[in-house]
Amino acid sequence: MLKQLRPELTSLLDCFALPAVLLEADHTVLAANQAYRKQFGDGKPLQGRHCDEILRTAGMLCDDAGNECPMARCQQSNEAAHALRMHDGRALQVDLFPIRNADGKPAYFLELLTPLTEQSTSTDGLVGQGARMQELSRALHRAAPSDVPVLLLGESGTGKELAAGMVHRASQRAQGAFVVLDCSGLSETLFESELFGHEKGAFTGAHSRKIGLAEAANGGTLFLDEVGDIPLPLQVKLLRLLESGTFRRVGGIEPIRSRFRLISATHRDLERMVREGTFRQDLYYRISTFPITLPPLRERREDIPQLTESLLHNLGYPRLRLSTASLELLLAYDFPGNVRELRNILNRAALLTDDVAILPEHLPTALQQEPATTNASPATDFSAVVPLEELEARYLRWARLHHAGDRRSLAHSLGLSERTLYRKLEAIGDPSQKRESDHGG
Ligand SMILES: Nc1ncnc2c1ncn2[C@@H]1O[C@H](COP(=O)(O)OP(=O)(O)OP(=O)(O)O)[C@@H](O)[C@H]1O
Numbered sequence: 001m002l003k004q005l006r007p008e009l010t011s012l013l014d015c016f017a018l019p020a021v022l023l024e025a026d027h028t029v030l031a032a033n034q035a036y037r038k039q040f041g042d043g044k045p046l047q048g049r050h051c052d053e054i055l056r057t058a059g060m061l062c063d064d065a066g067n068e069c070p071m072a073r074c075q076q077s078n079e080a081a082h083a084l085r086m087h088d089g090r091a092l093q094v095d096l097f098p099i100r101n102a103d104g105k106p107a108y109f110l111e112l113l114t115p116l117t118e119q120s121t122s123t124d125g126l127v128g129q130g131a132r133m134q135e136l137s138r139a140l141h142r143a144a145p146s147d148v149p150v151l152l153l154g155e156s157g158t159g160k161e162l163a164a165g166m167v168h169r170a171s172q173r174a175q176g177a178f179v180v181l182d183c184s185g186l187s188e189t190l191f192e193s194e195l196f197g198h199e200k201g202a203f204t205g206a207h208s209r210k211i212g213l214a215e216a217a218n219g220g221t222l223f224l225d226e227v228g229d230i231p232l233p234l235q236v237k238l239l240r241l242l243e244s245g246t247f248r249r250v251g252g253i254e255p256i257r258s259r260f261r262l263i264s265a266t267h268r269d270l271e272r273m274v275r276e277g278t279f280r281q282d283l284y285y286r287i288s289t290f291p292i293t294l295p296p297l298r299e300r301r302e303d304i305p306q307l308t309e310s311l312l313h314n315l316g317y318p319r320l321r322l323s324t325a326s327l328e329l330l331l332a333y334d335f336p337g338n339v340r341e342l343r344n345i346l347n348r349a350a351l352l353t354d355d356v357a358i359l360p361e362h363l364p365t366a367l368q369q370e371p372a373t374t375n376a377s378p379a380t381d382f383s384a385v386v387p388l389e390e391l392e393a394r395y396l397r398w399a400r401l402h403h404a405g406d407r408r409s410l411a412h413s414l415g416l417s418e419r420t421l422y423r424k425l426e427a428i429g430d431p432s433q434k435r436e437s438d439h440g441g
Contacts, residue, residue, distance in 0.1 A: 006031050006047065015200075015208035019113040022099075027051050027071060030108065039113075051111070070096045071109060075176075076107050081219050082177035093177055093215055099242060112211070123250050126159050126312040128303035131378060131389070132295040136163070137302045142292045144170035147204045149242075151227075151287050152265040154294030157340030160265035161225060163294060168221040173261050176220025184226035191234055193250050195241075202251025216249055217260035227287065228268030235280045242286050262287060297335040297342065299390060300398065302428045304330055304342070317350045329367045331397055393428040400425065 004020075013020045013033035022060045032046045040058040051072065070081035072162075074096045081096045098106035126133065126140075143150050144167045144366045152160040163181070181194055189203065197212030214222060216433040230238060241247045242262065246255040264287045273279035297304070303326065312320050322330070326349075335341050349362035360368055399410060411421040 003030065004041060020047075021111045023051055023071070023109040023111060025071075025075065025106070025109070029054065036113070070094055071274050074098055074109060075106055078104075080215070082175075082216070082218075082220055093179075093216075095177065095211070097211075114216075121246065126162055128300060128307060129306050130300045130302040132300040133303060136292065136294060139292045140167055142168060143167060143292065145172065145260050147172070148261040148289040149264065149287050150289075151270075151291045152263065152294060153263075153270075153291060154267065155296050155336075155338055156267045157338035158294040158296060159339055160224070160294055161269075164221070164223045164225075164263045164265060164293070167263055168223075168261070171221065171261060173220050176260075177217055177224065177406070178221050179217040179260075180223045180225060181213050182225045184229040186229075188234055190251075191230065192237065195238070196247050196249050197252075198250035199252045202249070206251065209249070212247070212249060213243060214258050214260070215256055218258040220260055222260045222262055224264045224267055224287075226268075227264035228266035228270055228273060232278065232280070239280065239283045239286060242283075264288075279350065296339045298333075301331055302393065307339060307342060308346060311339075311346050312350065315343070315347050315350060319356055320350055320353070321357050323359050325360050326358050326363055329360055329363055333367050392424075396424060396428060 008035065009022055009031035013022060013031055015034075016033055017035060019033065019036035019038075021036050024030055027050050029049055029051055031135060032041075037046065040054055040060070042054075042057050046054055057205070065352060074081035075098075076377040078098055078100070080098070082093065095112045095114065097110045097112075099108040099110055101107040126137065140163055150164075150167055152159055152163055164180075166249045168174060183191065186194065191204070191212060192198075192201075193212070193216050195212050197210045197215055198206050200206060200209050224238075237247075246257050248255055270279055270284055274281045274284050297307075308322055308327070308330065312318065330342070330345075337344070345364060345367070346358070348364070349358040352362040353359070399414065406416050407421060411418040414421060416424070
């Protein structure tokens with residue numbers, strides 16, 4: 001019956017800017033919109049063809065690496081199903097929605113294909129073997145299997161989004177979607193329509209119905225980045241969603257149910273915001289069942305050598321190395337922008353060098369001039385209580401950089417045997433240590 005309505009259906013699907021296709025239960029295409037035809041079409045009519053065959057022709061495997069087709073799950077559960085696929089080297093989120101008949105049974109299926117941003121699909125793990133990273137990894141793995149809300153705290157660039165992705169992939173909802181909403185800088189209207197979606201005509205510019213991220217996250221994980229930036233009036237709406245599991249699209253009447261695991265992140269001090277009245281206490285309790293703090297890079301400098309190698313590899317410079325002098329400069333730097341800043345520094349340096357080594361002149365001037373903190377002994381730079389082990393590591397690094405003599409005389413000045421100093425420097429990933437041991441020193 002629907003076949004006679006193909007032009008109307010195609011026109012309806014054209015309301016979506018994203019590739020959208022209407023499928024029958026046997027995977028044949030009833031109608032596809034222009035964006036779908038453009039991205040996956042081969043010039044021949046798509047109607048009546050199997051979606052698997054169309055996508056395969058376009059170079060996208062539907063069932064690779066054991067990825068099951070979301071259609072089976074959608075048919076079985078009569079709920080939206082989600083999956084991730086690769087196409088042209090980019091990740092696509094596949095959202096499949098059942099179109100139910102008068103008996104409430106899934107009769108047709110609407111499939112939307114959303115390209116995901118590089119960050120939200122990064123498969124890189126959190127790099128780092130130091131004590132702080134091991135502690136972090138344990139906490140993330142402890143939190144992952146349960147469905148409790150996780151709150152990731154830490155400065156900007158410490159890897160909160162990466163950590164959220166890790167929790168999702170290690171959770172029972174790994175087969176579902178990992179949906180990211182960056183809550184910073186969104187106006188109230190935009191925040192609401194992003195999270196809850198809207199009906200056509202709900203406000204000026206709402207030309208078509210839009211599925212909200214809360215709905216897209218059904219069966220998966222919703223990651224609210226910069227949750228501390230949500231304005232107070234919207235915090236109550238978010239709380240209602242979390243408490244009831246239901247919401248309404250902007251301009252909609254029907255309550256919609258969505259089940260997802262919530263992960264939130266912020267670089268703000270939420271407890272202080274609660275005290276100051278800018279963040280609702282009830283919402284804070286709701287999202288912070290399992291708080292996990294990500295350490296800033298300057299508190300885990302021992303990971304810098306490994307991170308550098310991994311970041312250079314990911315940036316497409318697998319053979320590029322840091323000279324020892326450059327690594328020493330990085331080890332002495334405080335990285336207010338954390339791993340993101342290290343990544344940017346390496347990217348820029350890689351573009352500046354034609355050789356196989358990044359030299360100090362390829363690094364930003366802020367690093368080339370020794371920072372004040374490295375001239376003063378870090379042991380006397382008390383701004384916070386830190387573990388003694390870390391203080392020792394910081395002091396050793398400072399001493400290594402500033403001691404004029406060789407290692408034997410440094411060991412003597414520190415009151416250590418040369419062998420003990422060697423072990424301690426090795427444990428903190430001191431680069432000159434490696435250089436000396438490479439030469440049998
Ligand atoms: N431990 C890590 N190992 C490898 N890469 C990392 C690590 N931590 C962060 N990165 C990289 O640093 C960049 C920033 O990470 P991410 O976006 O996860 O940080 P964030 O804490 O969410 O930042 P913001 O608060 O600004 O959103 C990304 O490119 C990420 O891949």
